[in-house]
Amino acid sequence: MTIKIQDIAPLLADHFVDIESDAMTFDENNKLVADNAQRLGLYHKYLGLLHDSWFIKTNITADKFSITLNDFTTHVFSDVIVDKKKLKIDHDKLVFPIQLDFETTNLTFNTVDEEGNIKSIEPTTINEYLYEQIISIDKEKIEIGLVVWKDGIDDEQGQHILILLNVKNITLTELQGNAWKEIFGNTYDNYYKYFKTQLDTGRYLSDQSICYELYDEYEGQINS
Secondary structure (H helix, E strand, O other): OOOEHHHHOHHHHHHOOOOOOOHHHHHHHHHHHHHOHHHHOOHHHHOOOOOOEEEEEEEEOOOEEEEEEEOHHHHHHHHHHHHHOOOOOOHHHOOOEEEEEEEEEEEEEEEEOOOOEEEEEOOOOOOEEEEEEEEEEOOOOEEEEEEEEEOOOOOOOOEEEEEEEEEEEEEEEEOHHHHHHHHHOOOOHHHHHHHHHHHHOOOOOOOHHHHHHHHHHHHHHHHO
16 A cells, blocks of 8 residues: 555645645654654654755665764754855755764655655665654654755756655764864864854754844954
8 A cells, every 4th residue: 555645744745746744743743753752762853954065975775774964954054154254164064963873674766756656766866965854753663754955867867866764773973073173273263152052042043144144143242
């Protein structure tokens, strides 16, 4: 029997089909996530914040799915620092890794057609992390849906890929701070600390214009 994305991961469906998520489904999922924040660990902090992060590395074994992303939010803020401070640093060098290790019991890569039908495919190269949904969670397992982007090659169009996982545990490792020091040294540590402090309060900083505002806000504090 064909499974539809609308039935198992409705909050991800609009990436594939012409549909709007209803508010009740969104609220119910938010409650599920909030009630199980401890079970999700550090991954909970990053839910909804990893969109547009590009994949640096992926690795699949029999019981683990490991991905390393360039944390988009830190990348955006670093771009503002480079611009404001007139630094000669290549944009592509602004890489701030974050590693996710999913201890898996089941993992599938899938395509989804315009009606929402899910079709399993072989694991493939993926380029950009877009969004996630915690589908279900209990003491034994966590079901997760990930929407990622696969770039097109030559005349082939890019496409959204749905990754479905059943996992026992999730380990998230923050490597952005070390990368910041490697790129900037200690010169802009205070800017990074202010950025992190604001990010940890839940403030949305994944937009360049907002990061410019944050920069000016901090400059105003240190120059007042």
